[in-house]
Amino acid sequence: MISIVHIDTTQEAADAVAAGATGVEHVASIESLPDTLVRDMVAHQTFADPTFGEFVTARTLAGAKPDEIAGELAQRYGFIRRLDQAGVRLTVGTDAPLVAYGQGLQDELAHYAKAGFTAAQILRFVTVNNAAYLGQANELGQIGAGRRADLVLVRDNPLENIGALGKPVWVMRDGQIVVHNSMESNR
Numbered sequence: 598m599i600s601i602v603h604i605d606t607t608q609e610a611a612d613a614v615a616a617g618a619t620g621v622e623h624v625a626s627i628e629s630l631p632d633t634l635v636r637d638m639v640a641h642q643t644f645a646d647p648t649f650g651e652f653v654t655a656r657t658l659a660g661a662k663p664d665e666i667a668g669e670l671a672q673r674y675g676f677i678r679r680l681d682q683a684g685v686r687l688t689v690g691t692d693a694p695l696v697a698y699g700q701g702l703q704d705e706l707a708h709y710a711k712a713g714f715t716a717a718q719i720l721r722f723v724t725v726n727n728a729a730y731l732g733q734a735n736e737l738g739q740i741g742a743g744r745r746a747d748l749v750l751v752r753d754n755p756l757e758n759i760g761a762l763g764k765p766v767w768v769m770r771d772g773q774i775v776v777h778n779s780m781e782s783n784r
Contacts, residue, residue, distance in 0.1 A: 599732050603692070610634060613643075620644030620730055622692060624680070625652035625673040638685045644730045646688040647677050649708035650696035674712035681714070688730045689723040703763040716759045746772035 601620050602613035607627040614621065614637045621638075625647040638645065652673060656666045681687055689709070691701035702723075709719045728738025736745050748769040753761035768776040 622646045630676045646690045654695045686726045687722045716756045
C-alpha cells in the first residue's frame with residue numbers, strides 16, 4: 598500500500614520514515630536534516646517531495662521577509678541536493694491549492710533548477726520517480742511498448758530549458774490528444 602505523509606517538521610519526517618511511509622511531502626519545510634534521517638530514508642527507500650512553492654507560500658503567509666525566505670530556501674535546496682546525493686528518490690509535486698494549479702508545477706521545476714539540478718535530473722524526478730512514487734513504474738513515466746501514452750509535446754528542448762514544459766504544443770492522455778495549443782503549433 599502506498600502511503601504519502603504530509604510533514605512540517607524534522608521529527609514528523611523521521612516518524613513517517615520509521616513507520617514505513619512510501620514518501621514524505623513538504624521536505625522543504627523541515628528545519629534540519631540530520632544524518633540519521635538521511636540514512637533512514639535511504640534504508641527505507643522513502644521518496645521525498647520538497648514542495649518548495651508550498652514552503653515559500655507558508656513562510657510568506659507567516660510574515661517572513663523576502664530576503665529571509667531566500668536564505669531559508671537556499672538552505673532547503675542544500676537539503677534536497679544532499680538527499681539526492683545520498684540516493685533518496687526525489688519527486689515533484691505542488692500540493693495545490695496553496696500554490697497555483699498548473700503554474701505551481703512549472704515553479705517547482707524552476708526551484709529544482711535553482712537548487713542546481715540539471716534538466717535531465719528534473720525530468721527524471723517528474724516522470725520516472727513520480728511514476729514509481731505512485732506505484733505505476735511499469736505503466737507511467739517512460740515511453741515504451743505496453744506503457745500508457747501520456748505525453749506532452751513541446752517546441753523547445755526541455756533538456757536545454759526546463760521551462761519549455763510550460764508551453765506545450767499538445768498534451769496526450771491514453772493515446773488521445775486532449776489539449777492542443779494552436780498558438781504554439783503555429784509559431
